[in-house]
Amino acid sequence: MNVEYINPFLTSTINVVSTMAFMKIEAGTPHINRGSATTGIVTGVIGLAGSSVLGSVIISFSKEAILAIVSNMLGVEYDSVDDDVQDAVGEITNMIVGGAKRILSEKGFKFNLAIPTIIKGEDVSLNLKTRGPRVVIPFTIVDNSATFTVEACIEEH
């Protein structure tokens, strides 16, 4: 996968979390996900398709991370991954991938986005039809050390 695809997701994730949830996050070193399972307890998945690219983006949150983000975003304390929190995962996924799309389109990579799917549960196996490696960017929330990941699997054809 072209490394140029990765940075826009990193930039967009930091922008969304800091603007909407007023939280500082740090990105770890990107690596390849060798398995097929989700990394967190709740996950947003969005497909993208263009004339020359095809892919999926998977954003998977630990319980601590998503509860902290959504509580800050909506100004209400959440203590379980309920319908509100799952809805927020969809919208966060939309915003992160939408922001990355904007940056990528300026570089000439054009594609359309599908509407996100939200998956609740740990170790959910995702059978992506996209070929190629799943590049994982791990993130940590500075305040509480909670983690989440943004994975991109994009193939050019």
Add this chain to the structure above:
Amino acid sequence: MAIDTSMRVLVVDDFATMRRIVKNLLKRLGIEDIEEAEDGLQALQKLKSEKFDLIVSDWNMPNMTGIELLQTVRNDPAMKTIPFLMVTAEAEKDNVFLAIKMGVSNYIVKPFTADVLEEKLKKIFG
């Protein structure tokens, strides 16, 4: 110029979270009279039966997208003058041009703060 806080706003988004966020931000600006719709079709039903001073709509929605809603509103003599603020996570140049061509009043890129929303409303109503 101050915003008229008595205005009636229709917030259209398929995600309840985003509707809540937009509502919270509008309330922070003093605007309390807010209705919600889950997509363009539901918005149209409300627009046909109730009066609104502003539409704040997401772009990417099932059933009827924001751009389809904008086009329908601008082609309807009874609704065509209602200010329309498009909310989008993408804001690619092509999309922005299309929205402007369709008669959008302004657009706002997600994620955004209350200050940015206030600035856009001032531009629309200023």
